[in-house]
Amino acid sequence: MQTKKSFKQESYKVTGDWGRQSTFLQGQYPELTDDDLEFEEGKEGELIRRMEVRLNKKHDEVVNIIKKGQLQTL
Structure with missing residues (x-):
């Protein structure tokens, strides 16, 4: 029997x-x-x-990219 891996994608709130x-x-x-x-x-x-598709990256990678961008613009 095959089981699916369960994982939680990090939710992100733009600030x-x-x-x-x-x-x-x-x-x-x-x-x-x-x-x-x-x-x-x-x-x-x-x-x-949209960013996942354009950058060909996974959810968590895109969230990290956005977070880095946020830190750079403070």
Whole structure:
């Protein structure tokens, strides 16, 4: 019998100035478009999914990228 691995994806809440953060992220990852980085409050999951696809990275990797961007723009 095959079992599925259960894991919890880290949820993330965008804080601070997303405009500055998205500009920083586009500088670090030029493949990200304005559409990829469009953010509506409470819809972090959609933002992360778009970034996962564009960057070909896993959820946790994208969350870490966003967190680093947040720290750089403080």
